[in-house]
Amino acid sequence: MIWGVLQFPGSCDERDALHACEVHGDGARLVWHESRDLNGVDGVVVPGGFSYGDYLRAGAIARFSPAMEAVAEAAAGGAPVIGICNGFQVLCEAGLLPGALLRNVELRFRCHQVELVEEETGEQLSIPAKHGEGRYYAPDEMLDQLEANGQVAYRYADGHNSNGSVRDIAGVTNERGNVLGLMPHPEHAVDPLTGSTDGLRVFDRMSGVLA
Amino acid sequence: MKARVLIRPKEGILDPQGKAVERALPALGFEGIGQVHVGRMVELEAEDPERLGELCEKLLANPLIEDYEIQTL
Numbered sequence: 001m002i003w004g005v006l007q008f009p010g011s012c013d014e015r016d017a018l019h020a021c022e023v024h025g026d027g028a029r030l031v032w033h034e035s036r037d038l039n040g041v042d043g044v045v046v047p048g049g050f051s052y053g054d055y056l057r058a059g060a061i062a063r064f065s066p067a068m069e070a071v072a073e074a075a076a077g078g079a080p081v082i083g084i085c086n087g088f089q090v091l092c093e094a095g096l097l098p099g100a101l102l103r104n105v106e107l108r109f110r111c112h113q114v115e116l117v118e119e120e121t122g123e124q125l126s127i128p129a130k131h132g133e134g135r136y137y138a139p140d141e142m143l144d145q146l147e148a149n150g151q152v153a154y155r156y157a158d159g160h161n162s163n164g165s166v167r168d169i170a171g172v173t174n175e176r177g178n179v180l181g182l183m184p185h186p187e188h189a190v191d192p193l194t195g196s197t198d199g200l201r202v203f204d205r206m207s208g209v210l211a
Numbered sequence: 212m213k214a215r216v217l218i219r220p221k222e223g224i225l226d227p228q229g230k231a232v233e234r235a236l237p238a239l240g241f242e243g244i245g246q247v248h249v250g251r252m253v254e255l256e257a258e259d260p261e262r263l264g265e266l267c268e269k270l271l272a273n274p275l276i277e278d279y280e281i282q283t284l
Contacts, residue, residue, distance in 0.1 A: 057273060064270075093273065100276045107227050137224065137276060164225065 001207055002027035004041035006071070008051035008062050009033070013084065013187060017047040020187035024203040036066040042210055043080035044071050046087030048185060058101060058133045059089030068094055080209035081179040082202065085131055088181030097172055097181045098146060099138035105164025113195065114184050115157035116170050120150070124157060125198035129184040136165035143167055149175055154182055178209045212260045213284040218272045219250030
């Protein structure tokens, strides 16, 4: 499959995302934020960084970009979409994912390896996280609904929820399961040299959406 | 028309910025101040103030986590 990796002014992880898609055995190309056309890609990665300087709120301005209109259409058509960190924030602001990301509970930018548990399989993943606004929030009724629908994809393992996310949630999907957002960075965990290749399992999961 | 939009975290949502400010106050000799919340203010000039509510819902605030108040000046 071929992934389109969005590139906003202020994106900083788009190169690693391209690399991760390639290590995963897929094709990948960059899609500039002003492009209304995704050029026939099969799936989309909305990468990490600080799109549009994170002005106003993280992801608030990026959601209005022409490329995001195309992403919303692709998502509605069932294409896999992965939002990582800032990309997660963008997808939440765009209404493609439920909830919102708030300032970390201790107001510190946290950068460290975290252990995640995949809700569906119970498998543990070791993946780096680096963010200042990663505290997942949704009202209680919405959280109950997400859990009932199986939309909680990843939770922080015990002792790894350093941003104060409600119910230890690290990543959620839309109802259909083809749009995933998570704060930790699977694209930084694809090479044994950097300590873990567990990030590839996130790409496995989402490329499986196409099957 | 000039307007001012005040945006604040919704009640009940943990506001660590407000808490951090609150915790700093006693050390500076300010006693008896509580319930500090930090928000954002946007000033603007609008040709059509009727649409400010929509603007707040769509961009200036995230209604899931923030309340807003529009003041026309």
